[in-house]
Amino acid sequence: MRFFPIFRDPESMPEQPLNEREHAILEAVIRTYVETAEPAGSRTVARRFRLGISPATVRNTMSDLEEKGYLYHPHTSAGRVPTDLAYRLYVDSLMRKEELTPAERTAIRRELEQGGEGAAVEHLLRSAAQVLGLLTQELGVAIAPRLDEALLERLDLVPIHEVKVLLVMTLRSAGVRTIYVDVPAAIPASTLSSVARILNERLAGLTLLEIRGTLPARLRDTVAGEPGAAELLNVFVQSADDLFAPAAAADADLHLGRASVLAEQPEFASGERLRSLIELTERRDLLKSALAMRTGASGLHVSIGVEHGDPALSDFTLVTSEYRSGALKGVIGVIGPTRMPYERVIALVESTSNLISEFLA
Numbered sequence: 001m002r003f004f005p006i007f008r009d010p011e012s013m014p015e016q017p018l019n020e021r022e023h024a025i026l027e028a029v030i031r032t033y034v035e036t037a038e039p040a041g042s043r044t045v046a047r048r049f050r051l052g053i054s055p056a057t058v059r060n061t062m063s064d065l066e067e068k069g070y071l072y073h074p075h076t077s078a079g080r081v082p083t084d085l086a087y088r089l090y091v092d093s094l095m096r097k098e099e100l101t102p103a104e105r106t107a108i109r110r111e112l113e114q115g116g117e118g119a120a121v122e123h124l125l126r127s128a129a130q131v132l133g134l135l136t137q138e139l140g141v142a143i144a145p146r147l148d149e150a151l152l153e154r155l156d157l158v159p160i161h162e163v164k165v166l167l168v169m170t171l172r173s174a175g176v177r178t179i180y181v182d183v184p185a186a187i188p189a190s191t192l193s194s195v196a197r198i199l200n201e202r203l204a205g206l207t208l209l210e211i212r213g214t215l216p217a218r219l220r221d222t223v224a225g226e227p228g229a230a231e232l233l234n235v236f237v238q239s240a241d242d243l244f245a246p247a248a249a250a251d252a253d254l255h256l257g258r259a260s261v262l263a264e265q266p267e268f269a270s271g272e273r274l275r276s277l278i279e280l281t282e283r284r285d286l287l288k289s290a291l292a293m294r295t296g297a298s299g300l301h302v303s304i305g306v307e308h309g310d311p312a313l314s315d316f317t318l319v320t321s322e323y324r325s326g327a328l329k330g331v332i333g334v335i336g337p338t339r340m341p342y343e344r345v346i347a348l349v350e351s352t353s354n355l356i357s358e359f360l361a
Contacts, residue, residue, distance in 0.1 A: 039079025
């Protein structure tokens with residue numbers, strides 16, 4: 001058996017080590033419950049997994065695992081269901097790493113390519129959250145990178161109206177941003193070209209954060225010969241904080257897949273559980289905070305049930321991986337019930353994260 005550690009929460013580690021038989025039976029119970037959504041009985045486990053022991057021995061071992069906090073009885077069922085502690089041990093020590101097939105990788109790549117080369121990062125993440133949710137049958141989630149760290153490759157000024165100019169910024173790994181700029185009077189096309197050239201010379205290659213902090217100093221000694229150029233440059237100096245801010249709606253950097261995919265799972269057959277799912281998708285602040293906490297922490301992360309520390313997430317597992325391109329970084333993953341096929345979900349999340357990093361680069 002190959003061990004595949006993913007993410008370890010020290011506070012959730014078991015105090016009592018398990019022996020080889022307990023490991024084998026716990027893995028069998030988890031796999032049975034994940035596949036069937038039904039509590040696993042001792043006869044079912046003994047028959048399906050051919051452990052070389054009797055159903056009575058399996059039943060006694062399952063009782064020991066229940067006493068240690070790894071299994072529990074739902075209602076009056078004779079079978080057992082894994083606890084959060086069981087899933088944690090399974091993810092950290094028992095499961096085998098799964099690899100995606102070339103066809104699955106191609107399918108993910110094809111979905112992400114639909115945005116076209118140079119598509120804005122938001123479009124890429126929306127597509128990624130959708131396809132990841134469909135492939136895993138969980139709720140795809142993603143958080144966009146902070147564009148303060150995006151590098152300005154070039155900008156263009158386009159006349160729109162006598163008192164409006166369109167600022168078109170091409171950002172490395174983040175697509176194109178457009179902003180309307182109010183100007184005091186009509187600006188000749190030659191002046192727009194001249195000012196755009198000056199701005200590109202002084203600002204290209206800087207991050208948006210650097211531009212906002214240093215633009216007045218960078219334009220201080222500029223000699224603008226074209227009519228109206230000085231006035232237009234002054235507009236940029238006065239409005240730098242607004243024009244070069246990563247403007248977005250409050251939750252625009254959080255992207256969700258289709259909740260209807262997750263709603264079809266057995267866990268949400270009851271009205272109460274379905275309401276909890278709907279409420280979760282409406283708590284964008286909660287999901288955004290949970291994802292943002294993982295930005296900057298490289299690698300794959302799996303948090304299960306009570307490990308989230310929030311009652312609203314206690315029935316869910318969140319599997320995420322960070323993507324990055326240069327200084328830009330964010331998080332992609334899925335959220336679903338704690339009963340999930342962890343091997344497959346982890347493989348899909350990792351592959352999608354790697355592809356996003358590749359596309360942004």
